[in-house]
Amino acid sequence: MKGFQAELHESVNASYDFVANETDNFPAYFGAQIEVVFDLEENQYGFHIGTYSTGGRIAYADYSGESTTESKLRNITLGGIAYHRLTTENSRLALYSGFSAGIVLTNYTLSARLELYDISQEESELNFRSLNAFLSPSFKAEYKLFGPICLTTQIRYEINITGKLLWTENDDAYLLNNEGDEVKADWSGLRVGLGVTFRFNERNEDKSE
Numbered sequence: 001m002k003g004f005q006a007e008l009h010e011s012v013n014a015s016y017d018f019v020a021n022e023t024d025n026f027p028a029y030f031g032a033q034i035e036v037v038f039d040l041e042e043n044q045y046g047f048h049i050g051t052y053s054t055g056g057r058i059a060y061a062d063y064s065g066e067s068t069t070e071s072k073l074r075n076i077t078l079g080g081i082a083y084h085r086l087t088t089e090n091s092r093l094a095l096y097s098g099f100s101a102g103i104v105l106t107n108y109t110l111s112a113r114l115e116l117y118d119i120s121q122e123e124s125e126l127n128f129r130s131l132n133a134f135l136s137p138s139f140k141a142e143y144k145l146f147g148p149i150c151l152t153t154q155i156r157y158e159i160n161i162t163g164k165l166l167w168t169e170n171d172d173a174y175l176l177n178n179e180g181d182e183v184k185a186d187w188s189g190l191r192v193g194l195g196v197t198f199r200f201n202e203r204n205e206d207k208s209e
Contacts, residue, residue, distance in 0.1 A: 001026050004175075004183045005056040005071060008110075012058050012069055020060035020067060029054040033193065037083065044083040048100065051076050052187065065116040072109045073185055078102050083140060096140040098156070104132040106185040108165055108175075128165040128175055130185050135159045142197055150197040160188045 005025050012020050029052055037046030056071040079102020086095040111125040138156030145151055162184040167173040175183040 001056070001071070001073065001183070001185060004177055005058075007178050008056075008069055008071070009058050012067070016060075016067065018060050018062070018067070020058045020069075022056070022058050024055060024057040026054050026056050026071075026073070031191075033077075033195075035081065037081065042085045042089075044085070044096065044098075045081070047078070047080050048102075049076070049078055063117075065114070065119075067112075067114045069112045070110075072111075073106065075104050075106045075185070075187060077104050077134065077187075079134065079136075081138075083138075092144045094142040094144075094150075096142070098138040098140055100134075100136045100138065100156075102134055104134055104160060104187055106130045106132065106165070106187075108185060127168040129168055130163045130165045132163055132185070132187065133161040134187070135161075136191075148199040150199065152193075152195045152197045154191070154193040154195075156191045156193075158188055158191055160186050162186050 002025055005022070009020070009022050031050055031052035033048055033050030035046060035048040037044040051074070053072070053074040055073055058069040060067045079100045081098060081100035083096040083098040086097060087093065106129060108128040108130070109125065110128075111123070113121070113123045115121040136156045136158040138154055140152065140154045142150040142152050164174040164182055165185060167175070177183050
C-alpha cells in the first residue's frame with residue numbers, strides 16, 4: 001500500500017498548483033485480539049478474532065483553502081490456533097510454541113476533499129474490500145499472577161496470501177496502480193502482543209478444594 005500511496009501523492013501534486021505533504025504513510029499500527037483456547041494435556045486448541053487499522057494522508061492548506069486525500073485500511077482477522085507447551089505443567093511461567101491460520105477481511109476507503117474557503121467544496125469516496133488467508137507461527141509466554149489470572153506476552157509472524165481489493169459497488173472491478181498491477185492489502189509482518197489471560201479451569205479447581 002505504501003507504493004500506491006506514493007502514486008497518489010504524485011497524482012495530487014500533478015493535478016493542482018500546490019505541493020501537498022504526505023503526513024502519514026501506513027505506519028506501524030496497534031490492534032486488539034481476543035483468544036479462546038482449551039487445554040488438552042500438553043496442548044492448547046482454540047480460535048482468535050482480532051482487528052487492526054492503519055492508513056495514509058496527503059494534505060495541503062493555506063489562506064485560500066485546503067486539500068486532503070485519505071486512505072483508511074481496517075481489517076478483521078478470524079483464525080484457528082494450536083499451542084504446544086514447552087515447560088512443565090506446574091511451572092509458574094509457561095512457554096508455548098504455536099501456529100495459527102485463518103482469514104483476513106479488509107476494508108479500504110479512499111477519500112478526497114478539496115475546499116476553497118467561502119467558494120466551493122468537493123468531496124469523493126471509494127470503498128474496496130478484500131479477502132486474504134494467513135499463516136502465523138508464534139511463541140507465547142504466560143506468567144501466573146494469582147488465582148486464574150496470568151500475564152501473557154506473544155510474538156508471532158503473520159504471512160498473508162493476498163486477494164484483490166474489489167470495488168464494493170461492482171465485484172468485477174478492482175484496484176490497480178499506474179502500471180496496471182493489482183493493489184493488494186498485505187498485512188504480513190511481525191506482531192508483538194501483551195495481554196491478560198483468565199483460566200476458567202483453575203477457578204473451578206480452586207472452588208472444589
